[in-house]
Amino acid sequence: MSSVALAVTDGTPLFELAAACEVFGVDRELAHPWYDFAICGQNDAEVGGWLRAGIRHDLEALADADTVIVPSCRDAAEPPPPALVDAVRAAHRAGARVASLCTGAFVLAEAGLLDGRRATTHWAHTALLHDRYPAVRVDPDVLYVDEGDVLTSAGKAAGMDLCLHLVRTDHGTAVANALARSLVVPPHRPGGQAQFIPAAVAHGRNHVLAELMSWVLERLEHPLTVHDLACEAGMSSRNLARHFNAVAGTSPLRWLLIQRVRRAQELLETSDLSVEQIASRTGMGTATTLRRHFSQQLGVPPETYRRTFRP
Structure with a gap:
């Protein structure tokens, strides 16, 4: 069974956290076995600005996971929490596949995991990511980037796209499409698709x-x-x-x-x-x-x- 750990700290936004929980934390019997899912972080961390999360595993437990999901930062303008950066770096060194959702890319960049690699984040923060971490090859025009053991995504819905991409990589297209139907979301948006459209065309x-x-x-x-x-x-x-x-x-x-x-x-x-x-x-x-x-x-x-x- 493949294990997935979601990293949570005080101030983690709710949307990306919920997306990861829906994809990896709910066994819909689409593949056997499904993921062994755990939320790791500070107990009683405040999520979404108002929700107190009861967390059973500390950040050090990230190193035991096969895949680590890092959701958005509370504020991309602030340095990521050092404890989170250290835990993500240690998990990657232990062999984990690390994926960031939205501004979680700043955590990966601070940990040095994106040096020399192509990466993305929410379009509103790509310039900041490029300026703060010049060793990162920031691509502002894509939904997500798969560099093998390190993956990054743009904001909000693109985080769901990346989660489905991970399921597709692990279990194949049929399983990922069935999961997408269950979640009532598009089954596949290629990572290279633009983050936003240049003209007002209805979706x-x-x-x-x-x-x-x-x-x-x-x-x-x-x-x-x-x-x-x-x-x-x-x-x-x-x-x-x-x-x-x-x-x-x-x-x-x-x-x-x-x-x-x-x-x-x-x-x-x-x-x-x-x-x-x-x-x-x-x-x-x-x-x-x-x-x-x-x-x-x-x-x-x-x-x-x-x-x-x-x-």
């Missing part, structure tokens, strides 16, 4: 591309092109690209490839179809094309992914 099921995206997902087995998408949407390719950048933070072709790979992940986990058959079902055409795009996005070939996540 949710009513945004300008909602019908087109549903149409595409029902036809992934077909060799769709950007021109096909533009024709179906009744707009020019240039206008389509502008809307995709606003809604999804990426180009139409990149979004289409991401959806094809996601469908391939699901089929690798839930079916006995061959790689060649999955390539056909996902519109990739050939197993060679599937392997290339699959490896580019996930870092492993389809066969390795199936061995890892096939029940």
